[in-house]
Amino acid sequence: MTTLASPFTSALRPFVALARTELLRLLRNRALLVPALLLPIIFFSLWGLPNARYTLGGVNAGRYMLVSYAAYSLISTALFGFGVAVAAERASGWWRQLQITPAPPALIFGAKITASLVMGLLSVLALCLFAGLVGHIWLGAADLGGVLLRLLPGMVPFALLGLTLGLLAPPDAAGGVANLVALPMLFASGIFVPLDTAPDFIRSLAPYLPAYHFGQLGWTAIGAKPAGAEWTHWVWLAGYAAVFLLTSLWAARRSEMRR
Amino acid sequence: MNTGLINNVVCFEGVSVRFGAVSALDNLNLELRGGELSALLGPNGAGKTTALRLLLGLTRPSQGTVRVLGGDPRRSEARRGVGAMLQDISLPPNLSVLELLRLYAALYPAPLSVNRALELSGLSDQATSRASRLSGGQQRRLSFALAVIGNPELLLLDEPTVAMDVQGRAAFWHGIAELRSGGCTVLLTTHLLEEVDRAADRVIVLSRGVIVADAAPGSVRARVGLSRVRFSSRLDAAHWHTITLPGDVLEGGPAGQFSIRTRQPEALVRAALDLDPALSDLEVSRASLEDAFLSLTGPDQAPTGALA
Ligand SMILES: Nc1ncnc2c1ncn2[C@@H]1O[C@H](COP(=O)(O)OP(=O)(O)O)[C@@H](O)[C@H]1O
Ligand SMILES: [Mg+2]
Numbered sequence: 001m002t003t004l005a006s007p008f009t010s011a012l013r014p015f016v017a018l019a020r021t022e023l024l025r026l027l028r029n030r031a032l033l034v035p036a037l038l039l040p041i042i043f044f045s046l047w048g049l050p051n052a053r054y055t056l057g058g059v060n061a062g063r064y065m066l067v068s069y070a071a072y073s074l075i076s077t078a079l080f081g082f083g084v085a086v087a088a089e090r091a092s093g094w095w096r097q098l099q100i101t102p103a104p105p106a107l108i109f110g111a112k113i114t115a116s117l118v119m120g121l122l123s124v125l126a127l128c129l130f131a132g133l134v135g136h137i138w139l140g141a142a143d144l145g146g147v148l149l150r151l152l153p154g155m156v157p158f159a160l161l162g163l164t165l166g167l168l169a170p171p172d173a174a175g176g177v178a179n180l181v182a183l184p185m186l187f188a189s190g191i192f193v194p195l196d197t198a199p200d201f202i203r204s205l206a207p208y209l210p211a212y213h214f215g216q217l218g219w220t221a222i223g224a225k226p227a228g229a230e231w232t233h234w235v236w237l238a239g240y241a242a243v244f245l246l247t248s249l250w251a252a253r254r255s256e257m258r259r
Numbered sequence: 260m261n262t263g264l265i266n267n268v269v270c271f272e273g274v275s276v277r278f279g280a281v282s283a284l285d286n287l288n289l290e291l292r293g294g295e296l297s298a299l300l301g302p303n304g305a306g307k308t309t310a311l312r313l314l315l316g317l318t319r320p321s322q323g324t325v326r327v328l329g330g331d332p333r334r335s336e337a338r339r340g341v342g343a344m345l346q347d348i349s350l351p352p353n354l355s356v357l358e359l360l361r362l363y364a365a366l367y368p369a370p371l372s373v374n375r376a377l378e379l380s381g382l383s384d385q386a387t388s389r390a391s392r393l394s395g396g397q398q399r400r401l402s403f404a405l406a407v408i409g410n411p412e413l414l415l416l417d418e419p420t421v422a423m424d425v426q427g428r429a430a431f432w433h434g435i436a437e438l439r440s441g442g443c444t445v446l447l448t449t450h451l452l453e454e455v456d457r458a459a460d461r462v463i464v465l466s467r468g469v470i471v472a473d474a475a476p477g478s479v480r481a482r483v484g485l486s487r488v489r490f491s492s493r494l495d496a497a498h499w500h501t502i503t504l505p506g507d508v509l510e511g512g513p514a515g516q517f518s519i520r521t522r523q524p525e526a527l528v529r530a531a532l533d534l535d536p537a538l539s540d541l542e543v544s545r546a547s548l549e550d551a552f553l554s555l556t557g558p559d560q561a562p563t564g565a566l567a
Contacts, residue, residue: 017365021358028353093349097405100315100343101366104335 014103018111019118026081026119036081036119040073040127047193049135056194057224062137064194067147067218070124072191075211077120078155079182082112083162084174090167090255105252113159117152124148139222146221154214157237160244161210167251185211210240267326268293268413268444269314274323276309276468283309285468287323293412296435296445298455298476301465307448308346310465311415314446315343328412339368342411344402346418352391356382356401359390360408367409379437380404381430395422403431407438414438416447420454432458486524490531491516491540502530516540 027033044066052062089095098108132138139147162178169177186192188202189211195203206212213233220226269291276284284306291297299307312318313325316332330337350359357373364370377383380400385393393401399422406414414435420428435445435458449455455462456476464472472478492499496511499519503509507521521527524543531538 014366017362021354021362024358025351025353089351092351093345093347094351096317096345097348097350099317100338100341100345101363101409102335102338102368103366 019114022112022115023118036123037126040069041130044069059224066131068191071215071218073123074120074151074155075158077116078158079162079178081119082116082159083166084178086166143222147218150217150221154237157210157240157244160248163248164251167255191215213237270326272324274320277321282468293444294442295460297461298459299448299463305465306468311417340412342406342409343415344406344419350390355387355389357386363405363408369410371408371410376404376408379407379434396424396427399423414443414445485520487544488519488524488527489542490538492535492538494535
């Protein structure tokens with residue numbers, strides 16, 4: 001019988017085990033995996049490849065839109081692979097099954113976020129491979145590294161937004177609600193189609209949306225004309241992350257009250 | 260035994276839980292000592308699950324304090340020594356038994372080996388199956404394996420044997436016995452009196468959020484040893500009360516039908532025939548477990564503390 005905690009007090013072992021398990025679950029969930037891998041590739045083929053000979057924001061439009069759809073893929077991974085998945089677990093009881101272990105909720109969330117990051121990374125790599133092999137558009141290691149270095153940490157506010165929606169919406173409606181929020185935001189931020197072609201009111205709305213700043217971080221990483229200093233994008237994303245952290249904590253408390 | 264430390268593994272002090280107008284637990288005071296196996300019995304809605312959820316920090320008391328292994332159950336650290344099996348759990352479909360057990364083993368400071376947990380739950384043959392491929396009873400066994408793999412000091416089991424077949428139950432009780440020999444304290448809920456009668460050190464009966472009995476199962480067995488005498492008679496209840504012995508319970512049915520729960524059916528029948536030679540429809544039966552249980556928790560029965 002152990003009466004005292006063993007010398008093992010580090011959170012590393014439970015964290016690694018949780019993250020590994022969550023990643024396995026994401027990779028085995030075909031309903032999630034197939035769209036996450038295929039949709040960015042399909043969108044890129046429809047809008048990116050045909051425009052590859054033009055210039056956008058001062059760089060090759062093919063490369064620009066490759067970054068756009070990488071951003072799209074990471075945002076949807078954060079929203080759906082994380083937020084909506086948490087909602088489904090809340091309905092299924094798996095979340096409660098983890099809640100009764102000694103793993104603190106922050107550790108469980110951290111592991112889920114890490115698994116989503118890895119999943120996002122995989123979908124971006126698949127997209128880049130497709131763009132290179134099929135469209136002969138290679139980002140190059142340095143540019144890809146720069147894009148990922150900015151976009152992976154930039155996923156945090158979207159993961160927290162997904163979590164809020166997942167906790168607030170009825171479990172089986174969470175996916176639909178997240179789409180309802182994500183799709184207009186992606187259009188209005190220049191991720192789906194470049195803002196140059198968007199109506200004026202959308203162009204004036206865009207700088208207030210998190211996906212716009214997320215996109216800016218990605219595009220400037222491959223040398224596109226910046227729209228403001230880089231730090232302003234980080235401040236916007238951090239601000240949104242803080243807001244969505246508060247809303248998700250509030251939503252978590254609310255769902256706990258309802259059992 | 261390390262009594263000083265293990266004493267009072269669980270402690271409820273004046274705990275009430277209210278959900279709106281419903282009072283799930285009402286001023287509950289209960290202490291569980293180290294190494295005991297206690298069974299929490301009660302009809303549906305008695306508050307059994309609520310009591311376990313309090314011990315897991317899943318529900319907050321409206322009033323009073325709950326301590327588990329000397330700590331506040333709402334803190335994650337308090338759960339290092341606690342294993343639990345909940346009533347409504349669905350395990351992720353796309354993970355195997357082995358993967359789930361390995362995950363859980365990594366969450367506790369001094370876990371059992373995966374093989375040991377498989378052995379205790381009787382799941383060794385299903386180790387590589389996906390959780391979703393298991394039968395209902397096997398899923399309960401997996402849930403049990405996940406509850407014990409952390410090598411808990413306190414095991415909380417909500418209706419553990421529901422959906423288990425005979426072999427599952429046998430494996431389960433065998434596993435419990437092995438864990439107890441290591442000093443594990445067990446609190447389980449059930450509505451199967453028979454099952455806990457053999458294994459439990461203590462039976463706690465809850466009814467509408469209140470403890471109506473708290474005793475060794477022997478006392479419950481004594482209660483179960485009751486007989487029920489039924490008959491019809493033109494005499495009224497006042498007459499029949501004169502022949503009942505202390506401890507007997509008389510119930511007057513409609514249209515002159517009576518029912519008496521008694522420990523001495525022979526003496527009672529003799530006295531009844533003397534009192535009313537015209538008595539009819541005489542019927543003597545052993546009181547069922549159900550009867551004993553109902554006599555403690557039934558709506559017409561004031562908690563007399565007969566077993567306490
Ligand atoms: N989250 C909840 N919201 C509202 N009422 C609840 C909730 N949980 C339990 N109850 C009520 O509390 C009472 C006790 O429930 P429970 O502890 O589940 O009983 P048992 O496990 O003994 O069947 C019941 O009347 C039940 O309806
Ligand atoms: Mg229950």
